[in-house]
Amino acid sequence: MPIAPGSLSVWFTVPTSIGVTVRPLLTVITPCLNAAATISDTLRSVAAATALLAEHGHQLEHWIIDGGSIDSTLEKACRHAERFPFCRIKEGVGGGVYRAMNVGLRLARGHFTHILNADDIIIDPKGYCALVRDGLNQRALILLSSIVYFRRPTYTLRHSWDVQPLPGDRNYWQGLLRSGLHYPHPGFFAQTDLYRTEGFDERYSLSADYKLMQSLLLRPDLAMRVSVCTSHLVGMAEGGATAGLAAILRGSRQLHAINRELGIRDSYWRRYPRKLWRRLQPFQPPVLAGRRLLPPASNQ
Numbered sequence: 001m002p003i004a005p006g007s008l009s010v011w012f013t014v015p016t017s018i019g020v021t022v023r024p025l026l027t028v029i030t031p032c033l034n035a036a037a038t039i040s041d042t043l044r045s046v047a048a049a050t051a052l053l054a055e056h057g058h059q060l061e062h063w064i065i066d067g068g069s070i071d072s073t074l075e076k077a078c079r080h081a082e083r084f085p086f087c088r089i090k091e092g093v094g095g096g097v098y099r100a101m102n103v104g105l106r107l108a109r110g111h112f113t114h115i116l117n118a119d120d121i122i123i124d125p126k127g128y129c130a131l132v133r134d135g136l137n138q139r140a141l142i143l144l145s146s147i148v149y150f151r152r153p154t155y156t157l158r159h160s161w162d163v164q165p166l167p168g169d170r171n172y173w174q175g176l177l178r179s180g181l182h183y184p185h186p187g188f189f190a191q192t193d194l195y196r197t198e199g200f201d202e203r204y205s206l207s208a209d210y211k212l213m214q215s216l217l218l219r220p221d222l223a224m225r226v227s228v229c230t231s232h233l234v235g236m237a238e239g240g241a242t243a244g245l246a247a248i249l250r251g252s253r254q255l256h257a258i259n260r261e262l263g264i265r266d267s268y269w270r271r272y273p274r275k276l277w278r279r280l281q282p283f284q285p286p287v288l289a290g291r292r293l294l295p296p297a298s299n300q
Contacts, residue, residue, distance in 0.1 A: 027110030031100035180266025
């Protein structure tokens with residue numbers, strides 16, 4: 001699905017105060033460590049989604065799971081939580097990003113859970129909220145969406161990961177999964193009890209998200225409970241733990257082990273070299289003719 005010019009510009013309307021009094025429809029988990037430069041974007045985008053869900057009678061809770069930040073990450077998060085009671089903070093969670101995600105899953109109370117890293121943003125709050133509302137109405141257990149990748153500090157779009165509608169024959173679809181089809185973790189939502197029970201295998205420091213998603217999507221009893229949104233709902237910042245050459249090589253070895261464990265026939269060299277190739281491409285011009293994904297900082 002191509003990215004239409006101008007379709008991803010987001011001007012967030014953030015409410016003054018929203019709390020959580022009943023079971024939320026959605027829990028958003030944001031693991032962070034020294035993310036002061038980026039977390040304000042993430043917080044603001046979740047607040048915008050929270051306001052839109054509230055218009056439809058639903059609530060959202062946002063857990064910030066901090067791994068021991070020594071910059072101003074916690075200061076910014078605490079200031080935000082004072083203003084928005086739906087946002088809560090768990091400090092001092094060591095052991096890596098997947099440990100933080102597992103801690104967040106144990107704390108989550110929402111019907112669905114979504115993990116949004118501290119340098120990523122919800123770029124289409126209306127579509128994001130519609131996905132979880134529709135998922136509830138359709139009795140879905142897993143939700144999938146397309147995402148875009150952008151580059152800081154310009155918020156310039158680089159490329160997208162487009163999720164296609166699922167074929168009617170889910171046995172055929174799961175055959176594709178066993179041959180290497182996989183989905184972007186920033187576009188993955190799951191019913192919270194299901195997400196928590198599977199959990200992240202912390203042995204895989206770079207690829208535990210891949211294992212969790214493939215493990216759930218390959219379950220025959222869940223095949224008909226998956227809902228897809230082809231729109232780009234989340235923007236993922238380029239870089240991060242899996243961006244460098246050493247991490248790509250280490251991640252490829254982890255994928256090999258996971259694929260063997262799950263019976264996936266895909267070569268583990270197909271995923272990470274594509275990521276490396278994208279990193280080596282020359283910088284592309286903005287898709288949005290100079291427009292940014294986010295409003296100026298003065299509007300925060």
